[in-house]
Amino acid sequence: MTPEQRKNFDRLMSPRHIAFVGGADAIVAIGEARRRGFTGEFWPVNPKRAELAGIPCYASIDDLPQAPDAVFLAVPVTAALETIAKLSAMGAGGVVCYSAGFKESGADGAEAENRLKTAVGDMALIGPNCYGVINYLDNTALWPFAHGGDSPGYGAAIITQSGMFSSDITMSQRSLPLTHMISAGNQAVMGLEDFIEVLCENPAVRAIGVHIEGLQDIPKFERAALKALRANTPIVALKTGSSAIGSALTISHTGSLSGANELYQALFDRLAVISVTSPSQFLETLKYLCVVGAPAGNKVAGFTCSGGGATMLADHAETIGLDFPACDEDQARALTKLLPAIATVSNPLDYTTPIWGQSELTEPVFATAIAGNDVNSALLLQDYPAPGLDESKFCYQNDAKAFARAAASSGVPAAICATLPENMDAETRALLIENGVAPMQGIHETLNAIAAAAQWRQRAASILENPTSALAPRTISENMVLMDEAKGKSLLADAGLAVPAGQCVSGANAADVAALIGFPVVIKMMGPKLAHKTEAGAVALGLNNVEAVAQALTAMRAAVLTYDKTAVTDCFLVEAMAKPPVAELIVGIRRDPLFGLAMTLGSGGVLVELIGDATTLLLPCGQQDIRAAIASLKGAKLMQGFRGLPVVDFDALASHLADLAAFVQTSDTPIVELEINPLFVYEDKALAVDVLIHTEAGT
Structure with a gap:
């Protein structure tokens, strides 16, 4: 403009x-x-x-x-x-x-x-x-x-x-x-x-x-x-509709894991x-x-006049990361004195009907529960009666005003939520706004809003304190070339990422090279039509001697011939067999014409297609963003000492991947798509076992 x-x-x-x-x-x-x-x-x-x-x-x-x-x-x-x-x-x-x-x-x-x-x-x-x-x-x-x-x-x-x-x-x-x-x-x-x-x-x-x-x-x-x-x-965004945005490539797993919707979500997370x-x-x-602003954290003081309502709040809050912290001993003693004998001190708190609508009794309860528990926001569940059935409406309003005063005195954002969206009339909504309370409609929508607002405040502070370079999308050539795996791994080694010791040879020399590298070995047939070697039968694992190598080469040629006779070559990559990892990841970096470079991280191996556990980041981004992305994966539990497994150094892993991202961004080789699947993750290092790289033609 x-x-x-x-x-x-x-x-x-x-x-x-x-x-x-x-x-x-x-x-x-x-x-x-x-x-x-x-x-x-x-x-x-x-x-x-x-x-x-x-x-x-x-x-x-x-x-x-x-x-x-x-x-x-x-x-x-x-x-x-x-x-x-x-x-x-x-x-x-x-x-x-x-x-x-x-x-x-x-x-x-x-x-x-x-x-x-x-x-x-x-x-x-x-x-x-x-x-x-x-x-x-x-x-x-x-x-x-x-x-x-x-x-x-x-x-x-x-x-x-x-x-x-x-x-x-x-x-x-x-x-x-x-x-x-x-x-x-x-x-x-x-x-x-x-x-x-x-x-x-x-x-x-x-x-x-x-x-x-x-x-x-x-x-x-x-x-x-x-x-x-x-x-x-x-900014709150409602993204609707499908889009044709995305890489021209569909050959990689990460291409399917990070389509247009994932790229938009990565953009929103980034900002x-x-x-x-x-x-x-x-x-x-x-x-x-708009009415109460973003809370400073995810701790909520919740109130209902129904045990069922308290359970509804607690159940959904647990799934979205909102915390209803338990009362400490002093607070519990104070609340016990204020509540009827039938009430149980908890958070969310059912303050029970004997004191309902009596603001001189409910306000001290609200104030004590909010002020004494270091919470960041307060929420009261109230469904208002329909017109013609509202002779008790003044009781609801008494508690609402008492709640508003208690929250205001503690300086925390306050909301009153109707369990069912339609159970809050226009007059009530106006009254609540007038008293500085957000009139919310629907339990899930309310809790989601509180959680999102709290996360926004924390994320905004982090972004402003640690700014990253701007996104830089560019036009992508429609003509792309598949780099053979040996060259791709050489490129990864230049980026500082470990790869298995290996050598490209003809079939006649494979056994000798395997013996030189040391058994057990892995052998892969190399060729421009063998992007997915496992599907073509072009991979043999765990070969322990010369005889096993010879048998594997024969079987491999036959399998690839059946898969596609034009894919058969006499070029084989012989590599040292990697020891079992703590976990496997899939790592993909691809260039999108609108979003620029995007990194997708996911649980690797068979889990890629089984559970689709993946997250996407737009590049450039910081090492801490990569670390947080790894930690967000379901597969991250495997790397945190699951059932006696070693604990992975997340910082070291994130550092390796940050170096890889920086390499792709600055490489003289114009990489359009890079996929490592799997990346073997050990306690303090990572090993790129398989790699797929596309570059622009003519480079």
Whole structure:
């Protein structure tokens, strides 16, 4: 976004006057601006009508009193292009281009969109093919459908790539405070990244929610997300849809383990973007962050007036890493004095019905449990009665207010959660927000939101304290060459990674070389069509003498001939047989045209396909990120002294892999894909047993 576009974006978001260009759709947009409370000037433009929505029309853009700050444009493509060119020439601020028929409609539309980009000049433009923008702070709407939503002067800015989803959010019954709603459409001129960069500067924007179908400029998104991080503005992302993004290669295991979804998740992890998988989780997480902020840790004080509710909280919390710490002896004694005899001191705490609704009795319980246990947040479970059955509602409210006061006195974020999302009415939600409490709907969504917010705070601090170099994707040649394994292992040795002692020979010399290396040995047939040697029968393990070598060569030739007669060669790699490891890993580094280099780590050997235990990091990254990725694997338990196995030095292992990543990033050999499967892991070293490397052709 240029400085001039930035100025014009501000005009578009907070206009003094709006031109509505079109017919029926423009009439609706005028109504929505009125609904929002826009107090500026309305300038309808239509050459065939005397008025729109009761306001006299201008026949042409040329007839407007001055260049409009904002324009809602709803005319066919050809007229839209002409109008945009005129608006640019006269110095208009910005345009919401509701008009469709651009790149989403095919080749002709794509050409029209290119002409739009040229015509727009320094104007800010949202769309085309979008719903537009609502600014809840300044009561401005350029929007083509009925909309809802409110703002108490702060809240979430939402940016979506789906018009209907943005409209649905404004209608939601969840009391999410809003500052802005932007439907991005085709993003011909301004994209998600531009909106993030601007909105995170606004102190009223406490969190940014993005609905992503796909990103086109990953480095630009990275810069915007880091800017938001420095501004202490969390980003919550709902990534939907499948994507064709990914390496042109499908031959490796890691290619299947780190597809588009994994690369997006790696991007979000790298930038402390909170990733969610459902619309309800999207809204609840944003609501928690906007109303009460991110807690300093994962320790929670939980309260219910039901033993069943306490169990529900504890069960899900355990699966997502939230901690309900037990009360210490002093706290337990204090709570015992405050609670009825039938109550059992615990966390989550069922404070029982004998004191329910009596704030003079419940507030000391809440305050003691929160203040005495070094917790980072507090949560009360309450399902409110339905209208017509709510004669006891004041009791719920008494406890809610007591809980709010107790949490405020300890300075921890507080939330009240309805077990069932619909069991919290609008009046209650408003009351809770007024009292500084997040009105949350759904147990799992609430606990997930608290956990995600706590993790965001910790991850954000780590990223800002230990910044890494920016992502650097580049164009990848479609022509790639498979490097033979011997050369690949030589390359790994140059990178400082240990490989088995070995030598490439003809079949006639294999036995002699095997004896020289020392039995037992491994023999592999080498060839450009033998990427997966095991499947072709091109591997023989544990050969203990010369006779075994001869028999293995004969059997291997026959197996490969059956597999593919054109794959048979007389080149064999003879290697020392590695001793059994503590664990096996799969390590892959591949270059993606959008994301750049990505490292995938997983449990190796047969576990690759059996359990798909893998995680992906974008490069460059720090050694500690690699260590954390290793520790996150299910297979990591094998390396932590499982059933008497030796304990692996995770720091040493991470150091080896960090050196490998750095080598690939700086190597004169343009590596497109590298896979080690398996990497044998020992107590303080690692050994690359098998390697698969693709390089760009001509190198």
